[in-house]
Structures are given as structure tokens and as C-alpha cells.
Amino acid sequence: MPDPEQCITDRAGRLLARIVPQWLSEAEQAELWPVLQSLDWQQPQVQIFGKSHPIPRQQCYLGRPGCDYRYSGLLMAPQPLPAPLLPLMARLGPGFNAVLVNRYRHGQDRMGWHRDNEPELAPDLAILSLGGCRRLRLRFDAKDAHGVDLPSGSLLWLAPGVYHCLAPTAREVGERISLTFRQITPGFHRQEGAGIRG
Ligand SMILES: O=C(O)CCC(=O)C(=O)O
Numbered sequence: 001m002p003d004p005e006q007c008i009t010d011r012a013g014r015l016l017a018r019i020v021p022q023w024l025s026e027a028e029q030a031e032l033w034p035v036l037q038s039l040d041w042q043q044p045q046v047q048i049f050g051k052s053h054p055i056p057r058q059q060c061y062l063g064r065p066g067c068d069y070r071y072s073g074l075l076m077a078p079q080p081l082p083a084p085l086l087p088l089m090a091r092l093g094p095g096f097n098a099v100l101v102n103r104y105r106h107g108q109d110r111m112g113w114h115r116d117n118e119p120e121l122a123p124d125l126a127i128l129s130l131g132g133c134r135r136l137r138l139r140f141d142a143k144d145a146h147g148v149d150l151p152s153g154s155l156l157w158l159a160p161g162v163y164h165c166l167a168p169t170a171r172e173v174g175e176r177i178s179l180t181f182r183q184i185t186p187g188f189h190r191q192e193g194a195g196i197r198g
């Protein structure tokens, strides 16, 4: 039986996302958590209005060789994919070859509004959530934003071109790790001397 899936639409009826609430079993989550904890977590600096700030979360970029990815001015070469992630990536579909993993240590860690629309990226993007439940906000139009809670084990398919953010919360919330599975054009940044990791 296929996993039950819920569609999230805006007031104009446009599809924002589809969510499968229990995509990963509790046992699979428990196996994956220590693998994620042992990643080489980074907190790179980004430029905002000419000033340098550390990103308000930690991250680790994983993928197949050559799947370099540029976002917010950072050019990232992937670290190798740990073996337990390979069957999960294959379950999503054949084109997936990279994953940006985000770690929100507490309620103040967050991610601002953005679209994942970089040229090396295909529009299909899937977000697997583990740990503390946080709310992702989604919108096409500024006046029509929708919140969706992402419990541990859920998978969210983001519709192409949707703006989204993970707002901070004053609630007591445990650490959350999100795995954002991506399809990158291999070799896209080759000419730029990739290998610099933010
Ligand atoms: O952590 C999340 O659910 C969102 C992550 C995200 O939007 C991204 O990595 O591009």
C-alpha cells in the first residue's frame, strides 16, 4: 500500500507541498540518528548586507562526486554519502544524488525565507525530518503563507518555486535534523575550481 500523502495548497489552490507523515519507521529513525550525529558539522559564515554572520544552524553537505552546490555565496563540495543514506535516497527516485543536512540545535536555530532555485538544481526537493517537531512555512505570495508541522520521520515534497522558511520558536523543542534531498547537475561548477567548502 502506498504511504498516505496529504496535499498542502494555498488559498488560490496552488500546490505548495505534499507530506507523508510517517515515511521512516521509528526503528529506521533510531538507526539513522547516530549516523547523522557523527557527521562533520559546519557553521559557515555568510554575507548579509555586506556583514559576515555565522548561519543560525549547523549544516553538512553530502553527495556524489562532482555534485558541487552554490547557495548564499558558498560553493560547497560534497562529503561522501554515508552508506545508510543510500537506500533512503534510492527510495525517493533515481535522480537524487545529494543532500544538504541541517541541524537546528534548539528553538533559536532557524532558516530564513528562500527558494531552492539555483541553476544546478532540479526542482524536485524532498525534506526528511528527524528529532524535534518544527513548523515549516510555505508560500508563493507574501500574504498567503501556510505552516506545516514536520514530525520526526515525515517526508515533505516541496512543489517547484515555493518560498519556505523555518522560523525560530520560543517553545521548548528538541534538536531537529532535516535532510533535504536534491538532484544536482554533476560538474556544473567544475570550471570554478570547486573544492572550497563553506
Ligand atoms: O529544515 C528544513 O525543513 C528546511 C531546509 C531547507 O529549506 C533547505 O535546506 O533548503
Ligand SMILES: [Fe+2]
Pocket (backbone or CB within 6 Å): 114, 115, 116, 164
Ligand atoms: Fe530550502
